[in-house]
Amino acid sequence: MDTVSLIDVASYLPGPPITTDYFTRHAPSDRKAQNIMFRAPAHRHHVAAAESAVDMAERAIAPLIDRHGTAAIDGIDVLLTHTQLPDLPVLGCGAELARRLGMRPRCILDLHNGGCAAYIYMLDLARTLLSSRPDAHTALIVAVQNSAGQIFTQPDVRPLAQAAVPGDGCGVGLLHRSDRAPILDVECRHYPQFAGDMTAAIEPPRKYWEPGTGQLRIAFTESKIATVFARGNRLVPEVALAVCDRIGVRSTEVDTFVTNQPNRLFLRNWREALELPPEHHPDTFDACGNLFGAAIPVTLDTENRAGRIPNGALVLLAGFAHAGDFAAAAAIRWGAAPPPPPRTHDPLTPRCR
Template sequence: MGQSNVSLIDVSSYLPGEPIPADYYAQFAESDELRDNLMFRAPRFRHHVGADESAADMIERAAQGLIERHGREVIEGVDVLITHTQLPDIPFLGAGGGIAHRLGMHPSTVLDLHNGGCAAFLLGLNTARQLLTAGAGRTALIAIAQNAAGQVFDQPAVRGKSQSSVPGDGAAVGLVTRSDTSPILDVECRTYGQYAGDMTYAVDPPRKWWQPGPGAGYLGFTEDKITKVLARGNRQVPEVALAVCDRLGLSAADIALLVTNQPNRVFLRNWREALELPAARHVDTFDQCGNLFGAAIPVNLDHAIAERRVKPGDVVLMAAFAHAGDFAGAAAIRWGGRPL
């Protein structure tokens, strides 16, 4: 069976709590040398994970749409479970086992991915396609939880920083099967390990993230780092997207919908311009959800399908980069339609 016989047949998502407006962060804003940087222009709204809401809780809620449309037995019968949690609930332990239990699954393979970051859904698609093609089973579930906004960026000592008003929380799942229903046409994954050290976690006064002490942790951004990340993201996402298009012989006119991660408005604009696509063909929920990190692609795809922005037979192109540019991925599917 060829790789084209593996399909992403549906996605379902979940946004926690009520929308939190930009005014919430404005009241805490401190003097910050990065305050006016384009990287940190706040969205109008975002959502925050609940105080006692776990990654497994979020995924269980996100999966309800799949259960309603495909039946609980389909989810319970999944052979391969692939997960990514932005902020693991417990050190050392991935969320895969807990998610499998919550959904009544007994998968033969459970993988907790971490290096995929904002492109984790694409890494999950590639991994699921390879495993199912190799005979690991007939069905895979990709589960992504972004839960850092309400837990890291809303800490009292952090939420006054410019970086804190951009992230939002959410979760999504994708159902992948061996079928021709909604075929994965191609996937491109690239690792840029030389940039891995540029993503840092800072605490003032300095200490290792796991050591007890005063001060709250946050992402260690500087003007120089931001300049490098902007340059890498602007380059990498079009590169991997165009690599997929070139192999498939696709032009801009053939792409019905572009779905990307959404760090900020600048990246969103630059990516669609680089791919010569109008805004109407690029899913953008930034002002409703903020930066959803790894959950952005499946959440946005779910919203686009629900809004009937994609129809059966359309080619959907997905692309993203992760962290400070150490990973990027792209994938194309021919959408087969959602069960009513």
């Protein structure tokens, strides 16, 4: 397989931060709110009413255009997108995004599974497509989470404990067939036996597209919460350690460990399973909430823009999806660190002549 690199990342968060009071002032006493799975973050962002998934993706890609030029995006060969809540039934946002940005990709693929690990899934697919097609050299991957401000703010859903956890955002990645910032290895594992454990509910019951009065929500029971929690604790370290083993490093040698951000307890348990200190495992949960599929690229971009991922660092991405039907991990030798700011002249220091 030809070497494929993740050469840049960017992200977008819609609107101003929303505080937890937006939810708690409407919430009745709910014992699920005491469950650590639903402990609310301090802030989250919500997509605007008129803001589409394509709008979010276009805004997330803008920094890539600023840094690499319009031609670098116009000439993308492979475009992969994942949208948590498609704006139109059936149709993802890939083709419309390509039209808006003037792209003519040889391959456009809207990925509807992968969930919170979709960014890693797209990394693997992009790497495979670029390596197997001699005429393809660049790929753009896009993960949009847009359900928090649309599903979880409905009047009947907003008072539930689960509503305060998600946030909206979009993260993107630019890939080249090169060895500048190589993707060292990827592990993707499907667990079909768990696929039926993620459900949606509407009261009174109906299919979500049928007319009615009930509002769609994700359904949780106490037993299901415990089951999903146990799976998540196990699956993410398993795929992460599998990648470490194949590239011949110990988990303690990882410089930056970026995961999806479902809740504080998962983050702590995953970090401890890999024996990493907190500063090696970035946490955007309190600032952004659970960003589902966008969490990994948004967190990655946040750390990179802050200058905390130097070129040459070993970056490990990992996450699991839905109720545990998919998990993935990827190792990258980082090469997308932003350049240092230009030095300004200190008037008290004489210039060299």
